[in-house]
Amino acid sequence: MARPRSDAARTTMIDTARSIIVRDGVHQCTVDEVARRSGIAKTTIYRHFGGSDALVLAALDGMVKAMEPPDTGSLRGDLWEIQRRYLRVADDPRLRELYAWMLHRSMQDPVFAADFRAVRVQPKGSTVVALQRAIARSEVPPTIDIELAMHLIQGPFASKRIFENERLDDDEFDTLIDAIVAAVRALP
Amino acid sequence: MARPRSDAARTTMIDTARSIIVRDGVHQCTVDEVARRSGIAKTTIYRHFGGSDALVLAALDGMVKAMEPPDTGSLRGDLWEIQRRYLRVADDPRLRELYAWMLHRSMQDPVFAADFRAVRVQPKGSTVVALQRAIARSEVPPTIDIELAMHLIQGPFASKRIFENERLDDDEFDTLIDAIVAAVRALP
DNA sequence: TCAATTCGCAACGTGAAGTAGCGAAATGAC
DNA sequence: GTCATTTCGCTACTTCACGTTGCGAATTGA
Numbered sequence: 001m002a003r004p005r006s007d008a009a010r011t012t013m014i015d016t017a018r019s020i021i022v023r024d025g026v027h028q029c030t031v032d033e034v035a036r037r038s039g040i041a042k043t044t045i046y047r048h049f050g051g052s053d054a055l056v057l058a059a060l061d062g063m064v065k066a067m068e069p070p071d072t073g074s075l076r077g078d079l080w081e082i083q084r085r086y087l088r089v090a091d092d093p094r095l096r097e098l099y100a101w102m103l104h105r106s107m108q109d110p111v112f113a114a115d116f117r118a119v120r121v122q123p124k125g126s127t128v129v130a131l132q133r134a135i136a137r138s139e140v141p142p143t144i145d146i147e148l149a150m151h152l153i154q155g156p157f158a159s160k161r162i163f164e165n166e167r168l169d170d171d172e173f174d175t176l177i178d179a180i181v182a183a184v185r186a187l188p
Numbered sequence: 189m190a191r192p193r194s195d196a197a198r199t200t201m202i203d204t205a206r207s208i209i210v211r212d213g214v215h216q217c218t219v220d221e222v223a224r225r226s227g228i229a230k231t232t233i234y235r236h237f238g239g240s241d242a243l244v245l246a247a248l249d250g251m252v253k254a255m256e257p258p259d260t261g262s263l264r265g266d267l268w269e270i271q272r273r274y275l276r277v278a279d280d281p282r283l284r285e286l287y288a289w290m291l292h293r294s295m296q297d298p299v300f301a302a303d304f305r306a307v308r309v310q311p312k313g314s315t316v317v318a319l320q321r322a323i324a325r326s327e328v329p330p331t332i333d334i335e336l337a338m339h340l341i342q343g344p345f346a347s348k349r350i351f352e353n354e355r356l357d358d359d360e361f362d363t364l365i366d367a368i369v370a371a372v373r374a375l376p
Numbered sequence: 377t378c379a380a381t382t383c384g385c386a387a388c389g390t391g392a393a394g395t396a397g398c399g400a401a402a403t404g405a406c
Numbered sequence: 407g408t409c410a411t412t413t414c415g416c417t418a419c420t421t422c423a424c425g426t427t428g429c430g431a432a433t434t435g436a
Contacts, residue, residue: 002402002403002404002405002410002411002412002413003401003402003403003404003411003412003413003414004402004403004404004412004413005412005413005414006402006413006414009413009414027296030391030392030393031392031393031394032391032392032393033392039415040414040415041414041415041416042393042394042415042416043394043395043396043413043414043415043416044413044414044415046393046394046395047413047414051393051394052392052393093295096295097295097296100288100291100292100294100295101292101295103288103291103292103350103351104288104289104291104292106288106353107281107284107285107288107289107353108215108285113353145360145363148344148348148360148363148364151344151345151347151348151352151364152344152364152367152368152371154343154347155342155343155344155345155346155347155348156339156340156343156344157339157343158343158346158347158351159339159342159343159346159347160336160339160343162291163291163346164339165294165295165301172333172336175333175336175375175376176336176339176340178374178376179340179371179372179374179375180340180371182370182371182373182374183340183367183368183370183371183374184367185370186366186367186370186371187363187367188363188366190379190380190381190382190433190434190435190436191380191381191382191383191432191433191434191435192381192382192433192434192435193381193382193383194382194383194433197382197383218422218423218424219423219424219425220422220423220424221423227384228383228384229383229384229385230384230385230424230425231382231383231384231385231425231426231427232382232383232384234424234425234426235382235383239424239425240423240424
């Protein structure tokens with residue numbers, strides 16, 4: 001009907017937001033700051049995104065590189081690899097901060113929670129594939145609740161690394177993997 | 189040397205903060221709001237606590253009733269009871285919000301993280317006692333890393349209930365408890 | 377009694393959220 | 407090509423919370 005919204009402006013905003021998030025953390029990623037650095041007017045940002053939440057989510061979307069699930073031939077091997085990668089990512093304080101911020105916003109706002117879910121970084125997909133392969137190999141019963149198994153797998157790592165903010169050394173990591181594999185096998 | 193700080197004022201601030209947290213959630217618990225509701229001057233609040241973080245932590249301290257560890261005679265029974273109570277508490281959205289807020293603030297500020305640690309609501313103490321009893325009964329090896337076992341136990345519940353914000357039905361709960369007990373027994 | 381400190385009050389500065397009005401530029405419809 | 411419509415960038419504004427400062431009055435230890 002009339003002048004369309006500028007794609008170039010949208011791209012610039014997202015790129016600016018992204019670089020702020022990566023360089024300085026999500027807390028610096030305010031509408032004012034994006035406007036200042038990008039040269040784009042605040043009003044334009046509000047027209048495009050309606051607020052910093054949607055802007056951050058748009059910036060995050062696409063940064064999330066889906067992990068191709070490893071295939072080592074055993075559930076233990078696959079989970080070892082998946083969680084190893086997960087912990088490497090979680091070593092970045094900005095990412096832990098980002099995760100905590102998203103959890104925080106999700107608790108305040110169900111709409112944000114739903115959007116967050118769509119964009120989230122998670123080893124979830126890989127873990128599902130690893131579990132399906134383990135079922136195909138008859139390594140675990142085909143009747144298990146895969147979603148529950150996922151929490152059984154990633155919960156202990158998240159608890160120690162995110163909630164408690166403690167690193168895991170190699171021994172702890174292996175011990176946890178072994179115990180978790182035993183737990184998954186014990187699932188009905 | 190001179191006039192001491194008013195204990196009455198301090199108590200009033202803490203009580204006001206507490207009631208705001210319980211009634212409206214931690215987000216409404218700002219210095220301005222506490223001042224408005226309590227009739228105490230903002231400056232006085234800053235003199236006493238230096239900011240809303242310390243005020244909230246002070247308000248929380250004392251609300252946390254330590255849970256007396258259940259003693260059912262088996263690790264499974266103890267963990268069942270402990271996690272059941274934990275989930276009942278986590279059913280309150282204001283508490284999940286509070287937890288997310290604390291995690292969020294902890295990521296930003298190591299000092300807050302340390303203070304948070306001292307005040308935190310957690311079934312940690314009970315779980316440690318349950319594990320020690322299980323060791324005494326030779327239900328699990330005496331060599332296990334108790335802290336790691338704790339994450340193995342509470343991680344899956346936290347992952348599903350806090351991170352994912354999903355409730356657990358009775359079947360899921362029992363399944364998870366069984367799998368976790370198997371995992372703890374598999375610890376070296 | 378007196379010096380020191382607190383309390384309550386009012387005002388101020390900062391920073392971010394979000395909104396409003398305006399001129400200029402761009403674009404779809406005709 | 408013309409024109410109505412919408413966007414864009416700008417400036418300015420309101421609101422809210424944080425945190426600070428200065429001041430008179432009240433309180434208390436020495």
